[in-house]
Amino acid sequence: MAFLTLEGVSKEFGTFTAVRDVDLKIDKGEFVSLLGPSGCGKTTTLQMIAGLVEPTQGRISLDGRDITHEKPNRRGLGVVFQSYALFPHMTVAQNVAFGLEMRRVPQAERTKRVREALSLVQLSSFADRYPRQLSGGQRQRVAIARALVIAPPVLLLDEPLSNLDAKLREEMQFELRRIQRKVGTTTIMVTHDQAEALSISDRVVVMEGGCMTQVDAPYRLYEQPSNAFISSFVGKTNLLAGTWRRNGASSAVDIGGVLLEATAKDIPAATPVTLSIRPEKILLREAGTGRLDGRIASRFFLGSQWLFTVDTPVGIVTVSAPNQGGEPPEEGSAVGLDWSPANLRVIADTAVAA
């Protein structure tokens, strides 16, 4: 039996449906990310779990207990807000102690637990500072300590890293994962950053226009996206429109007369499809030796890798290659593109529309 369950949860604001029929089961100790572009309903879903927004339909249960209509202050969940929402008139220690105070925890134990929580987020020496005297990353850690000190069954994180600069964000990702592993709290994080979702979650839930479209482990999501939206939103990809051809045992995608061998299940012949291949799965070869010939239109040096855009008969294809130290092909030179057919993903266009 799952620890936290959402069954057919929907939320309408007037005539606008923010979240539609979300079904989700989360196990104890899991780290799950809700990933999607802004306005996809991921924050609304989180707020419904937190009790700050009441679902129009559906049921939310925690550890077998129905909490759909329970007030937020009775749920006892830890929430870290995007703005951190620290109490500006209280010190760090008072901020962290607030939840314990509300639970009438005796003074001595309160002090001890606040100290433990602050040492968990490595802020012990900042206990007497006010939030305005802290940096963004420190405030964020205070918010985490404040949410964790009440030992919540579930920790909810609303875009916790979006207000931090790039370098700090990367550090905090690992920090967040370290804390979560150590405490073992079931965690749900909302994010629009696919790299963040992929790097720290056990499972990623992709949301699109209020609906859940795929729930999978990060690497499976990346390798087997269920539709074209996910394949382009999670990582970079080349999307090529074509038609599905089948001839006995062999099958291929026909893109403007060029046939690219591929395999896919359950797609009838002559269906319009989208072919997806990730830039790092394409290998550059000598012209004429690959599956497809092309000419390098431009190249970008990204440090650890090179990014090429290649002009081919099927359109512009992006290719990335690790930086091996040598000089890569020049702009304008002819190259061949090769790949393993297993790395081609064929998605019927009906799935794109859904």
Added chain:
Amino acid sequence: MTARSSFVPAPWLLAGPGTLFFVGLVLLPLALTVILSFHAYDHSSGIQNTFTLSHYVAVVTDEYYLSIFWRTLRIAALTTLICAAIGVPEAYILSRMRDPWRSIFLLVIIGPLLVSVVVRTFGWSMLLGSQGLVNQALELFGFPAAKILYTETAIVIALVHVMLPFMVIPVWTALQKLDPMVEAAAWTLGASRFTALRRVVMPQVTLGMLSGSLIVFGLSASAFAVPALLGGRRLKMAATLVYDEYLHELNWPLGASIAIIVLVANLCIMLAYNRLVETRARRTLG
């Protein structure tokens, strides 16, 4: 090459009109009032060209004047308290409203300021009179008619009515700056709605409440039209007393000394209050 002058005229020219206005309309009359308050006065021959402290002595030793000062202080303090008690929740509700309603209710709150003070006060005297709407309603429900007009109650009611916007607007501005998620954070940590308001929202609007109460107190303590029309001839406040000394008794020096005492007392109270609350709020809010 031209030698650069160390005198730059632009700032002086820009500040000039304002300074002139302030000196001419505030400092000069105030200085003249201070000087006037030391002039001797004789009932038969008017203002003398000799100087005396007798007016100040007369005012601070006379039970009559002291009772008026006490009344002024009491009414102003009570008005401030009631304005805070009504205005702070009102501002909170206003800040939680959605837009068409927020604009409408903001206008309703500012409404009293759009009506002339005399007209508004006459309106209150009609409502509160012995045969006014309030007494009629009381009798309808079987209560004895109450004497409200020409009492301190009437003055406080009318003052609260007009002073409320001065409390609501600064508190509302303070609430605007508040992250609404801070309150939600308190709920998720187990605080009830009331506790969240008391422990988290209220401390952060202290500064707004402070400026609101300073404005309300200052304006109430120096209010003229409301006590003059609703307090009647006998129930005087500081401003009406000064008016009477000037225009009925024609004892301008005594009137001036009362005005100065009121001004100094008002300043002392407001500065002390400001120090008390602001230092506490500044320390935590920064």
